[in-house]
Amino acid sequence: MEPVDGKGGSGGKPGRRGRPRRAAVKPVEGVNGVKGRADLGGWLWGGADILRGAVRAEDYQDFMLPLLFFKRLSDEYRVTFEAKLAEFGNEEVARDKMFYDHLVPEGCFWEDVWAIGVNVGSKLNDVLEAIARANPEIDRVINRTDFNNPNAIPEERLVRLIEHFSQRNLANGNVSMDMLGDAYEYLLKKFNEEAPKRAGEFYTPREVVRVLVECLKSGEGMEVYDPCCGSGGMLIESYFYLKERGLDASNLFLFGQEINDETWAMAKMNVFLHGMKAWIMQGDTFVNPQFLDGGELRKFDMVIANPMWNQKGFKQYMEDDQYDRFGYGVVNNSSADWGWIQHMLASMNENGRMGIVLDQGALFRNGAEGSVREAVLKDDLVECVVALPEKLFYNTGAPGCLIFLNRNKTEEKRGKVLFVYAAEGYEKLSNMNQLRAEDIRRIIEGYDEFDDVDKYSRVVELDEVEENDWNLSVTRYVDIFDPPEPVDIQQVWNQLRKLENQRLETEEKLAEYLKELGYEQQ
Template identity: 40%
Template sequence: MLKLVYDIQPSSEKGNLSRSEIESILMKAADLIRTRVDYKYILILLFLKRLSDKWEIEYQEAYDEALEDGLAEEEARVEAKRDEYHDFNFPEKFLWDNLREDVDELPERLSEALRTLGELNPNLKDVVDRSDFIQFTESRENFKILRQLVELFSQRKFYNVSPDVLGNGYEWVLHHFAPEKAKEGEVYTPREVIKLLIEILDPKPLQSVYDPASGSGGMLISAYNHVKEEYGEDEARKLFLYGQEANRETLALSKMNMFIHEIRDVKLNNGDTLLYPKYRKNKGLKKFDFVVANPPWNQKGYGEDELKDGDFWKKRYTYGFPTANSADWAWIQHMVASAEEDGKVGVVIDNGVLFRSWGKKIRRSVLEDDLIECVILLPEKLFYNTGAPGTILVFNKDKPKEKEDKVLFINASDEYEDHPEVRKLNILADENIEKIAEAYRGFENKEGFSRVVPLEEIRENDYNLNVTLYVFPEIEREDIDIEKTWQELKKIEENINQNEFEIQGFLNELS
């Protein structure tokens, strides 16, 4: 028999989950699967539970309103199920409590629910219907884990959880499993690095933000949240967000991430950006106010011959072709080509782009065209898949006059704290982020931290952008009071002599 909750109280204590409560549930879920099961199954169950609970509260609100309008109870029930009252077409048979009613058929019910939701809701196609719980539970151990996960998520309702809180929970899962997935080659950009980049670029309502290597959507979500915090949610909805991701599984996670955060005005496409960019206009690339990314570092297989097989290569790789062993400068050139004539680009990339010989020709041309505004050396051990420090490069296609033929170098190698959870890793704390962002905004010299360097000096250094050539952290030196120190040393020496005299006396008595 189908179940439907008719007496939902969104203001009740059970309906209001805090961030810590959500994370507590997800921590228990993480403990259940450990490293034996792909963490994506936690995310899909979280997403499905949210959709189900939200449909129920939408139903309840529409039902109550129909009764107030004078409809009989049965008429109100029929009315409250109409699609216009709901974000998604969600058949009753797939509501959470109905799915878990027959434990033995749980894998089949979940798989059917996800497949049907993908068919009924075009914006969920290739998002929820990519997970096969039947195949997942072929092992007896996994079947038991699935039952435990479903019961864990059944303990509380997720309908009255704010998108920010639930979104933070979703991000917590990605963050929690990042060290393990890094060993398998997955790239996870620490959210504090993303926050720094977005803080620097400072997008505003009605502007566009594009991430050509969008992963799980962290850059775009951070841009949305930045505008939301500065201007309010209504203005954040006026931000135009675009992303492209090559991996279909990762793209599905990204779309779920957007739904969980209740970010609807976003376009996400699947495809190989370096060869087949999806965003086009007037038979060329679509242009954006901001282009941001943490592309795969030193990606192989994108030499000249490969890139010339792609679309718009003449308009994108105008400064030359990278080595086949590292696509870093291919990514950067695509990003610069995708920016408006007054646009900015922010890229998190390997330090090698700053000084390696194979990138010198492209580096020189970009510098001579006065596109690079700022180079930021990050602390080491921020990233899960490498101990290398990494760099943020900021390109400005419309530099103000006072910045022309100059580059700001920021050495933020000492701006970190120990990671609170992962040994041997570091994080950027809020004060670190603010200090770096202030230095970028100020565009001025600060001893041992930031320096505005004229292009002529960079030419003299053979277009080497290694930050430590231009800014080196100050070494703290302790002022020593020589006279005082000398007196202290003399006193120590006297004590030693006295002790030796007394010891010698004891030895003489013994002999």
């Protein structure tokens, strides 16, 4: 029996409930161009318009993303099956799992859900559970949302959302992996704009991610690790850094861990829709790091992250650590920033490099953090510090910074730190700021050139950093102010004498006026 068998309409035939056959799905025009990408992203975002008013904005993603995942998986399976059936002329051979990344059980295709008119949420839940059972690697990913909860999503809106997604065939022949992946990233960005307070849980602005990746430069054969990977954006950018340069991106090995179950599912979907391979694990990196080698932390070539800033309450985890991660010192409970840096350092191999996004307070806070920062600097691990503009991030207006560390600095960089003041290079949006292409390029070029640029960057010897009590605030080292204009003392003195003469003349006239009025000066 074909996987698309007509029961409930899965072959495009009328379903048992008599819903009329729908029009043929249409391919996305301009699939290889900017127009096609914009069209697909805008069309997908039209699903939010269907949900608006009936579903909380922060919940849009919970319903739209699993449906997008399901639609792609179903469409791609059907197209592949039909191609293999034409090639081999045998249904059993055409269904062989060797041809598919994921299996779709009989009766569990998109059209099987589309064809029914009542109890749609219940049917959808059953279908996604069946797909998850057939594909354990996407369990809790495709089936993470309860679609049969009318308080969260009324059935009428769910039906309209399914109808909306049914308009396009999302198989790879119509929508490339790169294009669909871009559309997924576009949806994440739009979700952030709708519900910015939730955005910081999973999304780093792609402009910031691009700076990190293009400074660190992922390469063929490298292993890249993000210990708090959110929706996977940094790993995906590392992959495309190679692909855009004509290198073999399939020879890049990507690893990520994410504590939040929903965000972990988003990362798994993101990787799948981009057509990539990555190991994405769910769990608390501080308490239970997932990537181990013989009971010890696995070592990576490149480590990259944007952890939640100033996380509180991690001191006990560091004191109880079993993986020898916090040898530079245990920080207090008010901020785990330098705890994250130590975890990432411990995850780097002998030639490893890392980049992290943090609040600028990590550059100068004293106490336990200051002691850890001093120890890391004394080991000559800090390579570069970049001060970013304010209002770049969705859940805070505070200015962030980038800190780059390197276990194997080149000779010219040893004993030195590059400070970059990039806080004034941005485009102002309605309620946020955004790095422009020229701002991104300037930061990357400054990092690569490792040189002094007036009012922008400066290479500083560690001795000077020590003189400043190991403070890494960029403006301590980069003079961003215009020099004061030179003062002409003689000119100032002449002006003062002139003003004094004017004052005396004014007093004399005032005395004459008072005398005329009968007032004598005492």
